Amino acid sequence: MHPDNALVTFAQERSHVFVWISTSTGPPAASAQHHRYDYLRAALRQRGLESTVEWGLSDYIVHAELPDGSSLIISPPQEPASEHPEAPESWMVTRHRSAEPAVYEVVYDSEPDGPDARHGGSVPDLLDAVEARLDWLGIPRQEQERSAEERAAGAVLYRAGFVPAVAAGGVHAYRLPLYMTDPAEQRLVVARAFDMLQAEGFNLAGDPDLLDPEPLPTQADMSLGDRLGHLAQAVQAATHTSEVAAPLTELTAPGDGVLQRAAEILDATADWWEGFGDTADHRHVEHLRLIAEDLDSHAIRLQAIRNDLADHHTVHPNRAQAGAERTFPQATASSRVNAALASSPSAGQHAVPAGLLTESSARTAPSPARPPSTPGR
Numbered sequence: 001m002h003p004d005n006a007l008v009t010f011a012q013e014r015s016h017v018f019v020w021i022s023t024s025t026g027p028p029a030a031s032a033q034h035h036r037y038d039y040l041r042a043a044l045r046q047r048g049l050e051s052t053v054e055w056g057l058s059d060y061i062v063h064a065e066l067p068d069g070s071s072l073i074i075s076p077p078q079e080p081a082s083e084h085p086e087a088p089e090s091w092m093v094t095r096h097r098s099a100e101p102a103v104y105e106v107v108y109d110s111e112p113d114g115p116d117a118r119h120g121g122s123v124p125d126l127l128d129a130v131e132a133r134l135d136w137l138g139i140p141r142q143e144q145e146r147s148a149e150e151r152a153a154g155a156v157l158y159r160a161g162f163v164p165a166v167a168a169g170g171v172h173a174y175r176l177p178l179y180m181t182d183p184a185e186q187r188l189v190v191a192r193a194f195d196m197l198q199a200e201g202f203n204l205a206g207d208p209d210l211l212d213p214e215p216l217p218t219q220a221d222m223s224l225g226d227r228l229g230h231l232a233q234a235v236q237a238a239t240h241t242s243e244v245a246a247p248l249t250e251l252t253a254p255g256d257g258v259l260q261r262a263a264e265i266l267d268a269t270a271d272w273w274e275g276f277g278d279t280a281d282h283r284h285v286e287h288l289r290l291i292a293e294d295l296d297s298h299a300i301r302l303q304a305i306r307n308d309l310a311d312h313h314t315v316h317p318n319r320a321q322a323g324a325e326r327t328f329p330q331a332t333a334s335s336r337v338n339a340a341l342a343s344s345p346s347a348g349q350h351a352v353p354a355g356l357l358t359e360s361s362a363r364t365a366p367s368p369a370r371p372p373s374t375p376g377r
Contacts, residue, residue, distance in 0.1 A: 006149035010206030070097035155255035160193035179313030239319040248306040259299040266292040
């Protein structure tokens with residue numbers, strides 16, 4: 001299980017779905033109250049800027065002090081407040097300084113009558129505008145190491161079918177494949193990610209419309225070899241790139257992919273064997289370690305292939321007719337791949353209360369069927 005200060009936020013951006021992973025540096029009480037702004041504060045921390053969450057006119061705002069003595073305010077709609085606080089319809093960003101020389105400027109305004117109205121509630125466009133202003137002010141970016149919680153959540157998202165991305169300001173994010181734009185298909189993948197993340201104890205936020213209303217199927221247990229065999233059969237029968245990317249995901253998932261686990265077995269075996277001591281034993285140990293290193297290297301190359309394949313998101317040109325009868329390929333791909341895996345950690349639990357997904361509306365899920373997706377080697 002992961003600490004309460006780890007938040008995973010799902011957001012619809014036009015025809016795409018993005019996910020931000022953030023951890024709060026504030027005290028637990030403040031973290032619980034203001035979690036929904038963590039991804040904005042993470043972008044500011046990339047510039048070395050500390051921020052606070054404060055009450056505005058009718059909703060919370062993000063306030064950051066800049067090196068030149070001015071203040072940056074990032075605000076959702078006020079007077080009246082947004083009807084969807086987890087996903088505001090617009091944003092306003094202002095910079096001001098009361099001391100001389102006084103400053104007041106509107107950095108970004110996507111309210112209906114604002115100059116950036118075309119962007120609406122888009123978070124990437126909001127962050128792009130903030131980043132451009134911080135660049136203009138000469139505030140440098142600062143590389144920050146990802147936390148263990150961020151890496152663990154990223155590994156779960158990768159396994160669910162997401163592709164790593166970097167949002168404005170270098171903030172780590174994930175997205176669905178570029179050409180996966182069918183809403184029903186998107187909901188299916190988001191629902192799978194939601195269940196897997198919730199089973200591992202992450203706080204979640206986002207729009208419930210992104211979730212597929214149908215429960216994920218349950219499967220009987222089978223041996224690891226049989227599971228991998230079913231993955232190979234799924235590839236042989238595949239008509240769509242998503243059906244091939246899904247098994248590759250199982251092989252290459254960061255932290256708990258098949259190749260990484262295989263390398264860990266080889267390393268552990270080498271450690272165990274090292275104590276025997278004769279020449280033949282030393283050769284075996286050396287070979288085991290070399291093979292483990294090769295697997296790590298191959299896993300990195302295969303991750304790049306998997307990401308490129310996922311982005312293609314199209315029917316195979318020589319198998320298009322076979323795939324034409326499908327409503328959306330990922331549903332079949334998920335069923336085939338899920339049949340090759342252990343039971344879904346929260347199969348059949350897609351009842352979501354009205355309103356937005358927050359930590360208070362999290363569903364109770366049983367323990368995951370496989371070890372948590374924490375970074376391994």
